[in-house]
Amino acid sequence: MELLTKKWDGILQTIRQENDLSNVAFKTWLLPLKVFRIEDHVLKITAPFEQAATYVENKYKTFLYVAVAEAMGEEYEIKIITEDEASRETAYVPPAKKMPTPVPVDDQKTNLNPKYTFDTFVIGSNNRFAHAASVAVAESPGKEYNPLFLYGGVGLGKTHLMHSVAHYILQKDPTKKVLYVTSEVFTNELIDSIRNGNNTSMTKFREKYRNIDVLLIDDVQFIIGKESTQEEFFHTFNALHSANKQIIISSDRPPKDMETLEARLQSRFEWGLIADISSPDYETRMAILRKKEELDGYNIDDEVIRYIATNIKSNIRELEGALNKLVALSNLENREITISMAEEVLKDIISPNSKREVTPQVILDVVAEHYGVSSNDIIGGKRNSEIVVPRQIVMYLCREITDTSYKAIGILLGNRDHSTIISGDNKVRDKLAAGDTSLKSNIDTIRKKLSSG
Numbered sequence: 497m498e499l500l501t502k503k504w505d506g507i508l509q510t511i512r513q514e515n516d517l518s519n520v521a522f523k524t525w526l527l528p529l530k531v532f533r534i535e536d537h538v539l540k541i542t543a544p545f546e547q548a549a550t551y552v553e554n555k556y557k558t559f560l561y562v563a564v565a566e567a568m569g570e571e572y573e574i575k576i577i578t579e580d581e582a583s584r585e586t587a588y589v590p591p592a593k594k595m596p597t598p599v600p601v602d603d604q605k606t607n608l609n610p611k612y613t614f615d616t617f618v619i620g621s622n623n624r625f626a627h628a629a630s631v632a633v634a635e636s637p638g639k640e641y642n643p644l645f646l647y648g649g650v651g652l653g654k655t656h657l658m659h660s661v662a663h664y665i666l667q668k669d670p671t672k673k674v675l676y677v678t679s680e681v682f683t684n685e686l687i688d689s690i691r692n693g694n695n696t697s698m699t700k701f702r703e704k705y706r707n708i709d710v711l712l713i714d715d716v717q718f719i720i721g722k723e724s725t726q727e728e729f730f731h732t733f734n735a736l737h738s739a740n741k742q743i744i745i746s747s748d749r750p751p752k753d754m755e756t757l758e759a760r761l762q763s764r765f766e767w768g769l770i771a772d773i774s775s776p777d778y779e780t781r782m783a784i785l786r787k788k789e790e791l792d793g794y795n796i797d798d799e800v801i802r803y804i805a806t807n808i809k810s811n812i813r814e815l816e817g818a819l820n821k822l823v824a825l826s827n828l829e830n831r832e833i834t835i836s837m838a839e840e841v842l843k844d845i846i847s848p849n850s851k852r853e854v855t856p857q858v859i860l861d862v863v864a865e866h867y868g869v870s871s872n873d874i875i876g877g878k879r880n881s882e883i884v885v886p887r888q889i890v891m892y893l894c895r896e897i898t899d900t901s902y903k904a905i906g907i908l909l910g911n912r913d914h915s916t917i918i919s920g921d922n923k924v925r926d927k928l929a930a931g932d933t934s935l936k937s938n939i940d941t942i943r944k945k946l947s948s949g
């Protein structure tokens with residue numbers, strides 16, 4: 497066991513060379529592997545979480561078997577288990593390892609942010625799986641997980657991960673055609689080419705989106721409710737997917753909750769791998785702030801960093817914004833950054849009272865945006881389910897979050913009678929009580945949007 501532990505780094509390096517692995521892939525898959533136990537010629541190795549264990553099992557087990565046999569002069573059966581499984585047994589903890597040098601930043605593509613690379617992305621329990629999935633896709637685009645569907649709340653790192661994949665692929669092979677667009681840009685370009693009304697503009701649009709190796713579409717939820725965009729995207733998706741080209745999609749919710757999205761698109765989004773990013777825990781927030789400090793060359797008191805990480809919890813963009821604001825002010829006024837300066841400067845961001853007040857009108861707008869319908873439709877008389885469900889959710893949330901009377905909600909929603917509001921509110925409550933998980937998940941997402949201001 498001791499001998500193997502001594503040789504472990506060398507074994508991992510051998511496998512790295514045999515597979516021609518980059519720093520990022522090495523850091524993601526191999527470096528976290530730890531020798532756990534040898535028993536009757538069975539070598540147990542731990543991986544940090546289940547998906548990583550499966551990935552290593554499929555891709556590197558044979559390499560591990562051979563490299564261990566060569567290093568030790570005898571053969572061992574290799575078993576990959578998760579750290580959780582291992583924690584039930586007494587673990588052997590190998591000495592801490594030195595981190596490999598980072599991958600240099602690639603900034604050759606204009607529509608990619610050069611700062612958004614795997615190297616600047618902090619891995620935490622909230623994004624571990626999404627990160628590992630992104631690395632796997634970057635390693636072999638169009639092969640294993642197609643499409644890769646990343647989802648999560650506002651400002652949690654979806655765009656950062658997508659750009660990281662794009663940089664990585666281009667770095668490995670600069671001839672690859674990688675296209676990153678938001679779904680809004682896709683929609684606008686489509687509208688422009690339809691407006692031009694000639695075949696050439698449509699052909700150009702299709703050429704642009706179909707003759708590429710990797711398509712990254714950010715914030716796909718914005719195509720909900722836009723019929724011709726969905727139709728065109730469906731065909732783009734099919735053309736790319738059948739040619740084994742990689743598609744990466746991000747959204748604020750999982751495909752199953754994109755109810756008003758065409759069913760055929762929704763099911764395609766579920767073909768590949770779906771990975772979520774949630775809000776970071778305290779340690780990850782601290783690590784992100786420290787990383788930013790390091791990258792931007794700041795030197796800020798630990799107490800201040802802890803203050804920010806403790807108070808800004810759900811949005812990494814806000815977390816970074818708070819740090820930037822402090823640094824900007826300190827430069828401008830030539831003041832040292834102290835905890836009292838942080839309290840003063842960040843009170844607008846941090847104080848719960850400063851958040852946008854959640855009024856019935858705000859609820860109406862956020863629900864409408866979430867379902868890709870207009871607030872006027874919700875207020876109006878349409879009775880199709882695409883409108884009725886959001887309307888009932890507005891009724892329910894107004895009662896849950898604000899203390900608005902049924903009567904006042906009725907007035908907001910196009911002068912409806914208060915009994916209609918009671919009935920709509922009850923419908924949602926009944927469905928939730930009956931265990932409607934999709935409705936619950938949508939309402940949870942809307943609540944998060946409301947509380948993130």
Ligand SMILES: Nc1ncnc2c1ncn2[C@@H]1O[C@H](COP(=O)(O)OP(=O)(O)OP(=O)(O)O)[C@@H](O)[C@H]1O
Pocket residue numbers: 612616617618619620623648649650651652653654655656657715748784787812813816
């Ligand atoms: N794990 C992380 N490590 C380092 N920086 C991060 C991490 N996650 C997010 N960030 C930073 O937080 C900011 C917001 O991230 P990003 O724009 O990727 O969020 P998003 O999920 O795409 O948000 P939106 O839903 O608004 O599109 C970026 O500056 C990004 O670099």
